[in-house]
Amino acid sequence: MQTAPKKVINGWAMYDWANSVYSLVITTTVFPAYYVGITSMGNSNGKHYVNFFGKQFINTSLLDYALAVVFLIVAVSSPVLSSIADYRRNKKVYLRWFCFLGSAACCGLFFFTPQRIEYGVILFSLAALGYWGSLVFYNSYLPDIAAPEDQDRISARGYALGYTGSVLLQIICFAVIVKPTWFGLDGSDATLGVRISFLLTGLWWFGFAQFTLRVLPLPSLKERQAKKNVFTNGFHELSIVFRQLKQLRTLRRFLLSFFLYSMGVQTVMLVAAGFSKKEIFPRPEDEPKLLFTLILIQLVAIIGAIVMSRLSKRMGNLRVLIVSVCIWIAICIWAYFIQTQMQFYALAASVGLVMGGIQSLSRSTYSKFLPETKDTTSFFSFYDVTEKIALVIGLFSFGFLEDITGSIRNSIIALIVFFVLGLLALMYTKKAVNSR
Secondary structure, three states: OOOOOHHHHHHHHHHHHHHHHHHHHHHHOHHHHHHHHHHHOOOOOOOOEEEEOOEEEEHHHHHHHHHHHHHHHHHHHHHHHHHHHHHHOOHHHHHHHHHHHHHHHHHHHHHOOOOOHHHHHHHHHHHHHHHHHHHHHHHHOHHHHOOHHHHHHHHHHHHHHHHHHHHHHHHHHHHHHHOHHHHOOOOOOOOHHHHHHHHHHHHHHHHHHHHHHHHOOOOOHHHHOOOOOHHHHHHHHHHHHHHHHHHOHHHHHHHHHHHHHHHHHHHHHHHHHHHHHHHOOOOHHHHHHHHHHHHHHHHHHHHHHHHHHHHHHHHOHHHHHHHHHHHHHHHHHHHHHOOOHHHHHHHHHHHHHHHHHHHHHHHHHHHHHOOOOOOHHHHHHHHHHHHHHHHHHHHHHHHHHHHHHOOHHHHHHHHHHHHHHHHHHHHHHHHHHHOO
């Protein structure tokens, strides 16, 4: 296989530039800080409870549970959708619709005020559904457009573009929030700058995604007009993939290790802002420091993704992943005991170093272990389902531990366990590779 023309590669990577602003602004920085801030007002004794359709939850636990439900929906639906897309050869259609759902939900968050908690949580969940649903189809394009020897480099390019674009918009949002009068906004409304950030995120995501949707290949109309029942065939394709997985020992073992350490990696990325706001930057005047620190993580992540891609050529993908997971274990232990803002800055830099790299390298490593097949979307749906189920377990465990102990810090213990199990599974995978 030959790598696609530069125009197609750049167009594919551009979707990372487009959608990563959601990951940074909505899941990592502005939305969590805003949500924790408005749901902490009026709470006494340090207990941050919120009412959601008549039921009471710890505020950060509610977001964890909401995301867990979203990931469960994606995990259940994506195998069927991706199998249909492989059969009908129309994965770009699904990519477009999930992109529209997520970006529209982000724009809708402009109307999320302290009086509309339920509204905000629902739109936050729909944005997550659009983001993660679109990734099923976006990731599956990688083996279609890149030769195996180029996949690490192209995957890292996508992540690097994503971090660069998201940081650029984050800086703009940061300025709008901290200095709204520079942009002619009413400085008396403390929520206006934040809500404009949500609107900008949706517009950025939808606008730049058009470059991707314009250049990614779409098969002929004849190929897409299959006469068989696509739903029945979707399940048939799943059964074929299941049978193939039984014979692919290395791929099975890597999926197990990816499942285990993803419970840690992805959960950290989604709960870090809530943890930081509660434990390290609780005062309203600390919010600019928190946003600056989270931007620092993204900048360092750009370097991390590139460095890990280059290291993989010298050390091999699995060795680099093993080192990364060891660093994650050390980071989680450190986070459990952290107390000061200065300590948090150093911790944030460490997180950024391994955050982007482990995601990029995991995606390309899985791609290399795939058998030669045209049904790449079906195989990548298993990759995405593995990640989503890991997130369901990780987020639920994190939220549940905070619920029963009353401290978000105690939830870190679950992450340490996940990473240790992932490390053992990676060593198990490496053994299978060495024995081939």
